[in-house]
Amino acid sequence: MSGGLAANADYVSAHADATGCPVLVPEGEEPVLRGVATAAAVAAGTFKDLTEGAAAMAGPARTVRPDPAARALPRPTGNSRSSPPCRRISTMHAA
DSSP states (O other): OOSGGGGOHHHHHHHHHHHTSOEEEEOSSOHHHHHHHHHHHHHTTSSSSHHHHHHHHOOOEEEEOOOGGGOOSOOOOSSGGGSOHHHHHGGGSOO
């Protein structure tokens, strides 16, 4: 998460709790520009994919973990969508 609201600890925690996923908050400046540069490096062939590019170019980030007690609704079970979205995209980030 980046932008002005990422500086609001309550806002970031609420997102972690609502999704059940850890939220990464970049510590460096201009994280959006870093992401664009990563995509450009992949397009130029410097990296084979975004996973490799992000591993090489992502700056430090703090992790805000969800509070399991804050989840009001149980997760669905029995299908591929039963895991939180963070499990499906977590390979793009080195945590």
